[in-house]
Amino acid sequence: MQRIDTGTRRIAILTDTIRRLIHRHATVNLVKIIKKTHAADLANVIQGLNENDALILFEMLPTPEVAADVLSEMEESARANFLETLSPERLSTIFQEMSTDDAAQILEEIEDEERKNQILEMMKEEDSDIVEELLSYGENTAGRIMNPDFVALPKATEAGDAIRELRKASETEMVFYVYVTNEDRRLDGVISLRDLVTVPPETILQDIMNTEVVSVEAHEDQEEVARLVARYNLLAIPVVDAERRLIGIVTVDDVVDVMRDEATEDILKMVGTTEEEITAASPLRSIRIRLPWLFVAWFGGVVASRVIQHFHEAIGQVTALAAFIPVVVGMGGNIGIQSASITVRGLATNRLESHHILSHVAKETIIGLFLGLLYGVLLGVAGALLSWGEPDAVQFGVAVGLGMLSSMLLASFLGSFMPLFLHRLGLDPAIAGGPFVTTTIDILGVAAYFLIATAILL
Amino acid sequence: MQRIDTGTRRIAILTDTIRRLIHRHATVNLVKIIKKTHAADLANVIQGLNENDALILFEMLPTPEVAADVLSEMEESARANFLETLSPERLSTIFQEMSTDDAAQILEEIEDEERKNQILEMMKEEDSDIVEELLSYGENTAGRIMNPDFVALPKATEAGDAIRELRKASETEMVFYVYVTNEDRRLDGVISLRDLVTVPPETILQDIMNTEVVSVEAHEDQEEVARLVARYNLLAIPVVDAERRLIGIVTVDDVVDVMRDEATEDILKMVGTTEEEITAASPLRSIRIRLPWLFVAWFGGVVASRVIQHFHEAIGQVTALAAFIPVVVGMGGNIGIQSASITVRGLATNRLESHHILSHVAKETIIGLFLGLLYGVLLGVAGALLSWGEPDAVQFGVAVGLGMLSSMLLASFLGSFMPLFLHRLGLDPAIAGGPFVTTTIDILGVAAYFLIATAILL
Structure with missing residues (x-):
């Protein structure tokens, strides 16, 4: 944008x-x-x-x-x-x-x-x-998005005859390739329309066809279709059944729509809503869509409140501890969602491979460690300066600084690990952006913060 | 995925x-x-x-x-x-x-x-x-992504001659359209390769060309190119200069790459990072990319801590107020990012129009109101039950419930309004997912929560 x-x-x-x-x-x-x-x-x-x-x-x-x-x-x-x-x-x-x-x-x-x-x-x-x-x-x-109108011819056909066949196939709206099939309708090769018109008319299709045809089976996900079309710069991809018989084609214009929809789906799934909400007229429908996701977050929040309540003595003695809850939890949430987004998008665009789990999680954790150290030190200094003059100002600074470090370290680890883990299980990694991971990060972050703070201050 | x-x-x-x-x-x-x-x-x-x-x-x-x-x-x-x-x-x-x-x-x-x-x-x-x-x-x-190899012919050309011209143009990798230009190289019409091969060879291009050509100027953003190609199901879009002279074409395979990249860019921009991070080898580079975004969030967190510290008396008296900070702030953040994501993605896919600001923001605010009421009541009941037996348990429940309602109401309003506002200013709405909006929501949410709580409890 x-x-x-x-x-x-x-x-x-x-x-x-x-x-x-x-x-x-x-x-x-x-x-x-x-x-x-x-x-x-x-x-x-x-x-x-x-x-x-x-x-x-x-x-x-x-x-x-x-x-x-x-x-x-x-x-x-x-x-x-x-x-x-x-x-x-x-x-x-x-x-x-x-x-x-x-x-x-x-x-x-x-x-x-x-x-x-x-x-x-x-x-x-x-x-x-x-x-x-x-x-x-x-x-x-x-299978659902394919078009069953395509041009398939036997390999002995001459180029000139193939062009004449094309002229007849008026129903077929977008022709870029002529497919070559054998007697059993199995896919043998493909010729681009451009190659067809640029060879002498008497050329036999078999001599100019490309036999390394990238195809997709009917039951495969439309996202796989989009990925193949993008990777191999195709204008249409043939769809075959289990016996490799040609049953349809998916054209690039449909793939463009699939890509747009899948990107939107990924983004919105990460925040617990759906594409339907963009255009749906009624707020009631939106409310129903968001309700369950927010419930998980709400429940996680109540659990976090129990964790904090457990440390009410510490808060009673050092009320400033409460003041730093949002920044400690928030920075954990921020870096966690960054790690999760990079991981989800890396998987979606095929640039991150799930067998590289270890090195990717390690890299994200190192990033969390460094940024946690940096912002932890900054927060520690800010905390100490803001409570300067009060007893234990330095210890207070150390406590909030270490709290932030542990929250950010934890978050970058979980944010990168969870999507890869879900992907390995065959689940959709995009849900890792959702409330399960973020509230887990919240709860663990707040627990670490108060454990460290009470150990240092009480 | x-x-x-x-x-x-x-x-x-x-x-x-x-x-x-x-x-x-x-x-x-x-x-x-x-x-x-x-x-x-x-x-x-x-x-x-x-x-x-x-x-x-x-x-x-x-x-x-x-x-x-x-x-x-x-x-x-x-x-x-x-x-x-x-x-x-x-x-x-x-x-x-x-x-x-x-x-x-x-x-x-x-x-x-x-x-x-x-x-x-x-x-x-x-x-x-x-x-x-x-x-x-x-x-x-x-202009940057266009390919300057295309086939352009005068309108008096015969279809058969046009096909012969195509045979010569071996450099042009993807031909789907033949463009028709006048003496000044200005774009007059377009013919699909398919139409060209399915008419009698002596047909004059002028008689079969489509004169309503969708084109794009060289200085326009690649996202506009992608949007036009997707909207009109094109295989290639002609690029013209300020005098409408044809200077290149952008083919759909490049558009597929643009769409993938722009979707990824949108997602990652919303969480304060860039595509480069997915494949960049060094954590150091990642740290540099995330540093400024996290700094804004960090600074916002410190401001929020000052707001909370302002209410230290209330916290000293009712430590349970501190325990509910994460859930009140968190639920505001959740619904805020939902509203922002829907708005950003709606704008990016052209399904939300920026002159419908009022109705869209109103809808999102109504959703925030209802979900805020629902989860506010739930949190109020939970708060009252969890502090049952202590004095003011009911008032406490009312306070946290109203705190949540105001935080969610505010967040859904700002989350939908800010991207539209940025878009109106000609800025990229995706940055509204970023720390400026989320920390603004945090600070205002926490302030509302404590103002309500002190008014009710003290």
């Missing part, structure tokens, strides 16, 4: 214009504007209108193709209203014009099973079969 | 194999493996080897093209060693084989200006001119 987005401003102006035209019933001008505007922008505009205006605009879209594009580009929360309001007939016409992977994804958002089946029945049999097949794969898998 | 990455394991096994072969001087087998392995994987392997083995492997790469690919795919920190060790002659040969945008980016990493100029001088004049031109654009701009 660097600068104010001029695109956002453009959409805001467009939304205002369209809203005014709707209220003035200026149909001719509206049609003109709609025709000139990209579907992605129309989707954005619709999200800025009230429900009534949004429906009016949607009904003015010239063809079911445009309606399909607009609906695909909308946010899930904004789309919900259309999925509930439009007739099943209308929706089935629109779904038929969508790429099947989008259709499958959006159909899944309809909660009313009967309505969903009604729409599926109204769709062309061929389309609805494909959609139902996609829906048989788990959420967030390669 | 969902499951253990099998790709990582494969690279680990490959790295072990290669390491063993290097130590056994098994050159024949090494060459065989290198030939079969993708450059991106070789880059990963090299990063897992020690400096000496890494150099041996790098020197075995069959051609400068492969060396260029491997060097491009490596992490900046791993690459540094090669940039320092290899001779300027060797490096210039490698840079010549790179796409010019990669060459420019990697050359910038060489700190020794003399060495950098030496390499530039040794490169072919044509290549080094382009690299120097790219370097004239600011970091993280469209």
Whole structure:
């Protein structure tokens, strides 16, 4: 995030214009504007209108193709209203014009099973079969986001014939590669469209195909798909079944969306919430999402309060000890979340490998040791100076300084160790940013602080 | 992040194999493996080897093209060693084989200006001119990441001739679009390669070109490039100068890298560190990166301690007040970082618009109010029960409950307001996750807590 987005401003102006035209019933001008505007922008505009205006605009879209594009580009929360309001007939016409992977994804958002089946029945049999097949794969898998439209040819095909085949395949929206398969539909090789048009037409595909094809199995996570596409700079990745038969492709434009969503998911999961909250309209839904995470933190806080209460004698004698609780706990929390974020993001981007646990945790702990020493000394000096003149000012400084050191050391160790440990167990490391780790750090930090302080001061 | 990455394991096994072969001087087998392995994987392997083995492997790469690919795919920190060790002659040969945008980016990493100029001088004049031109654009701009190799033709060209032109343009690695420009090199339209091969060869480009071209100016931020490519599902976006002359293209594979980097940057900026830390070898560098952020937090903590010290009488009388500091401050911090994360990510993904400040902040504040009430009541009950039997147990419960409510209310307001405010000022909202906001929340939260508590209890 660097600068104010001029695109956002453009959409805001467009939304205002369209809203005014709707209220003035200026149909001719509206049609003109709609025709000139990209579907992605129309989707954005619709999200800025009230429900009534949004429906009016949607009904003015010239063809079911445009309606399909607009609906695909909308946010899930904004789309919900259309999925509930439009007739099943209308929706089935629109779904038929969508790429099947989008259709499958959006159909899944309809909660009313009967309505969903009604729409599926109204769709062309061929389309609805494909959609139902996609829906048989788990959420967030390669199978669910793949597009079953691709161009596959036998290896004896000539380049010129392959190009003629491409001309026929008008349904296939994005062609970058021609896949070469054997009689069993197994994937043998791949040729880029560019290579295809730059060789003499009589060249045999087998002679120019690349046999080292990077592919992904249908049940694999969409994040693995994104990682492979990013690593090998692919424009599309073939999806195969357990027998290595080609069943679909995932194109890079879908991968771009996956990457955006997964990054957002990672960030928000670390603070105990979900992407849904960004666009969800009702505060009630947000409250329900955050409730459990905050409960864990709340419970941890109550445990910490019990730990502190255990040292109430020390606090009664040296009330300044209480004053330094937030800074000691807070600095532990800060360095802990830094270590956790680096570890989680390092794992997510494949730059940190989980078999390097020891060296990574050691490095983070060393960083915690040094920064803990530095800020511990600073806090000790500040503590001693601020309580100068009182008895035990120096000992007090030593106590808060050592308290901070132990809190930061502990936090950097746990912050780096926990995500790696969770990852090793096959769990999502991003939850380590969550309340379990942070409140553990809080409780242990505060216990260490008071143990050290009572040992020195009492 | 969902499951253990099998790709990582494969690279680990490959790295072990290669390491063993290097130590056994098994050159024949090494060459065989290198030939079969993708450059991106070789880059990963090299990063897992020690400096000496890494150099041996790098020197075995069959051609400068492969060396260029491997060097491009490596992490900046791993690459540094090669940039320092290899001779300027060797490096210039490698840079010549790179796409010019990669060459420019990697050359910038060489700190020794003399060495950098030496390499530039040794490169072919044509290549080094382009690299120097790219370097004239600011970091993280469209101009810096664009590729100046593209196919642009006059609108009177026939489709068949256009395909013949493509065959000649062997330098251009990724062609998806043919751009149509006028005599002044101004961008008039665009045609996808797919449309080009599926029309009769005698079709005139003007008749099939799309005139609504989404383009970006060279000085714009790479994040804007990524946003446009994602929004309009593009495979490449043309980069134009102030006169709308076509000067380069940014391809989607580079955008995928930008998106990954920007997401990581956002996450890590929110906790006061940078991407460099993930791969940087030395803890010292990490310490320098985190030092200033932690200093702000430290200073805020000391201010908070002064605020608490101000209420030392209250603490002396009711030591249990101190015990609840972490939970009151912590829950404020939790909900504050939730609100901030949602706001920052909503802005980054264009789903939250900064002119909706009021409604967004109101929503977050309502969430803070409800969750504050809920956890305030819970904490009040817990506080009263835990100090049951002592005088003023009920008042104590009311005090800590109200303290929590005010802390959470304040935090959700500031957490959502600050990023929007920073964004409005043209600053990066991600820094709102940082210590300025969190320690402000801490200080105000603790002050509110003690003001309420002394008013009720003393």
